[in-house]
Amino acid sequence: xxxxxxxxxxxVLSTSKLRDEIVQHLYERSHQLCHEGISYTKSKRxxxxxxxxxxxxxxxxxxxxxxxxxxxxxxxTIAGANIPSSMLAEFFGYxxxxxxxxxTFLHAPDWLHGVLVLGLYRGTxxxxxxxxxxxxxxxxxFALLENYGYLPRxxxxxxxxxxxxxxxxxxxxxxxxxxxxxxxxxISTRIIESPRERMLAILTNNFxxxxxxxxxxxxxxxxxxxxxxxxxxxxxxxxxxxxxxxxFGIVVTFxxxxxxxxxALKGIPxxxxxxxxxxxxxxxxxxxxxxxxTKSWSVLIRAVKVxxxxxxxxxxxxxxxxxxxxxxxxxxxxLDPFGKLLGLDGYIMMAFILGLPANEIVLPILxxxxxxxxxLTEVDSLVDLKQxxxxxxxxxxxxxxxxxxxxLHYPCGTTLLNIYKETKSKKWTFLAFLIPTIxxxxxxxxxxxxxxxxxxx
Numbered sequence: 085x086x087x088x089x090x091x092x093x094x095x096v097l098s099t100s101k102l103r104d105e106i107v108q109h110l111y112e113r114s115h116q117l118c119h120e121g122i123s124y125t126k127s128k129r130x131x132x133x134x135x136x137x138x139x140x141x142x143x144x145x146x147x148x149x150x151x152x153x154x155x156x157x158x159x160x161t162i163a164g165a166n167i168p169s170s171m172l173a174e175f176f177g178y179x180x181x182x183x184x185x186x187x188t189f190l191h192a193p194d195w196l197h198g199v200l201v202l203g204l205y206r207g208t209x210x211x212x213x214x215x216x217x218x219x220x221x222x223x224x225x226f227a228l229l230e231n232y233g234y235l236p237r238x239x240x241x242x243x244x245x246x247x248x249x250x251x252x253x254x255x256x257x258x259x260x261x262x263x264x265x266x267x268x269x270x271i272s273t274r275i276i277e278s279p280r281e282r283m284l285a286i287l288t289n290n291f292x293x294x295x296x297x298x299x300x301x302x303x304x305x306x307x308x309x310x311x312x313x314x315x316x317x318x319x320x321x322x323x324x325x326x327x328x329x330x331x332f333g334i335v336v337t338f339x340x341x342x343x344x345x346x347x348a349l350k351g352i353p354x355x356x357x358x359x360x361x362x363x364x365x366x367x368x369x370x371x372x373x374x375x376x377x378t379k380s381w382s383v384l385i386r387a388v389k390v391x392x393x394x395x396x397x398x399x400x401x402x403x404x405x406x407x408x409x410x411x412x413x414x415x416x417x418x419l420d421p422f423g424k425l426l427g428l429d430g431y432i433m434m435a436f437i438l439g440l441p442a443n444e445i446v447l448p449i450l451x452x453x454x455x456x457x458x459x460l461t462e463v464d465s466l467v468d469l470k471q472x473x474x475x476x477x478x479x480x481x482x483x484x485x486x487x488x489x490x491x492l493h494y495p496c497g498t499t500l501l502n503i504y505k506e507t508k509s510k511k512w513t514f515l516a517f518l519i520p521t522i523x524x525x526x527x528x529x530x531x532x533x534x535x536x537x538x539x540x541x
Contacts, residue, residue, distance in 0.1 A: 133360075133363055140237045141240050141360075147241060150238055150241060153229070153234070155324070155327045157225055158327060158330075159320065160225060161218050161221045162302055163319040164221045165217035165218040165221055168216075169213050172213035172216065180205060180206070187200075195403075199396055203396045203399030204392055204396050206448070207392065208395065211444040218298050218299075222264065224372040226264070228371055228372075231367065232365075232366045233360075233361050234363075236360050238257075239253050240253070240360065242255075242256035243256070246338075247353045248342075249339075250284070250341060250349075250351065250353050251281055251288075251353065252278060252281035252282075254285075255273075255285040255288075257275065258270075258273045258275070259289065259334070262293075263293070265295060266290055267499040269292070270502040271506065273285040273289070273506070274506075280349050281353065283349055283512065284344055284345065286506065286507065287512070287516050288340050289499075290492075290520050291333040291334070291336045292330070294496075296442055296443030296496065297490050300486070300490045301326055301329060301490060303447065304483045305322045305329075305487065307469065307470045307473070307483065308478075309325040310325065329487055329488070332488075333491050336492065340523070394440075395445060397438070398412075398438055401415070401438070415430075416431055416434050416453060418430070419433040425529065426485060426528040427482060427528050427531065427532030428482065428485055428486060428489065428528065431453040431454055431476070432450060434453060435450040439496075440494070441496065442498075443496050446490070454473075454475075455472065479541055481531070481532065481541060484531065488524070489528055491524075492520055492524035492527060493520055495517065
């Protein structure tokens with residue numbers, strides 16, 4: 085059996101090497117014919133492009149520049165979104181007072197006010213205030229990099245790594261799309277021609293944090309990982325933690341792609357022939373407006389559509405009692421032993437389960453459970469928020485495990501629906517749910533048991 089495996093591996097290597105030689109020969113012959121039949125003078129623009137590509141696609145400088153770009157992008161998003169998010173939250177809180185007065189004026193029953201205002205209104209406005217400012221910064225900034233011509237260089241750099249794990253270089257572009265919305269990224273995998281490599285991209289896309297998870301990651305990193313810093317340094321440390329979390333997600337993407345390419349999705353990676361476009365001066369105003377109106381608005385509308393019914397369901401579960409205990413608390417007590425095993429608790433596990441329709445509502449559902457208010461709850465400041473967590477036994481390990489679970493866990497409902505539409509397969513859709521769920525359980529479990537073994541708590 086071992087000889088057969090070695091023979092198959094030798095065949096794959098031989099085929100891959102032969103194909104590389106054919107492509108190389110075609111390129112050299114084409115270059116020779118062009119050189120003999122065409123005469124041209126090199127413009128300053130071409131010279132500038134070549135010089136920049138020597139840096140941006142360099143094996144030495146290419147990856148550090150990519151990570152730095154990613155860090156700058158996250159820093160701008162984190163530092164720039166704080167004030168607008170607070171202003172939106174205050175504005176919606178101001179309107180809620182008028183809505184409550186309106187329901188009081190109509191003598192509406194308490195349950196109707198609870199469902200529509202404390203559940204539906206608070207849930208959807210939380211999503212808007214948390215999601216809109218980061219998206220309004222991230223999407224236009226990302227679009228400027230794309231417009232300038234840098235993203236094809238990212239795909240060129242990443243192609244070498246993806247090829248080693250049996251995937252396709254274009255997956256780096258779909259991965260980048262996942263930073264905004266995993267559901268949209270699943271659709272963007274259509275740019276990958278190979279069905280096998282496209283399935284790899286679909287199954288591993290979830291390991292890139294979407295916009296719905298940024299709120300949870302940023303808040304927890306700021307409260308626990310950057311707790312001893314203030315001002316700009318606090319934002320810088322928070323950015324460093326977020327970049328580390330993202331890089332871990334990318335490593336998991338490579339690992340899962342490699343495992344799948346050796347098991348369920350065996351095959352030879354196809355070649356990625358990419359013509360690098362020249363660098364262009366981006367049209368800043370047009371790009372910002374287009375990204376804000378198309379990407380930001382469409383993602384926000386989708387999130388609100390799925391968050392609204394989830395918010396109503398949460399309120400109902402928290403306010404329907406069996407005896408002296410609400411349905412929500414029965415769920416919490418049932419999940420608590422399993423949550424403690426992962427360094428979490430029953431409230432956190434309940435929040436992730438109810439947050440299946442939209443990752444944006446995980447944090448408000450968690451607060452609702454902790455405060456036992458029966459409604460989606462907002463707090464006055466991050467200091468109050470951290471104190472709530474500390475009162476329920478949180479440590480740095482709890483925050484780290486929740487961040488990792490948020491990064492790795494199953495896709496949201498909309499993403500799963502898109503996966504089914506793209507694959508037309510219940511099996512692959514179930515695997516897209518199962519694979520990240522298993523990894524999201526194993527990683528916190530290993531970290532928690534290791535920390536307890538060495539008494540690091």
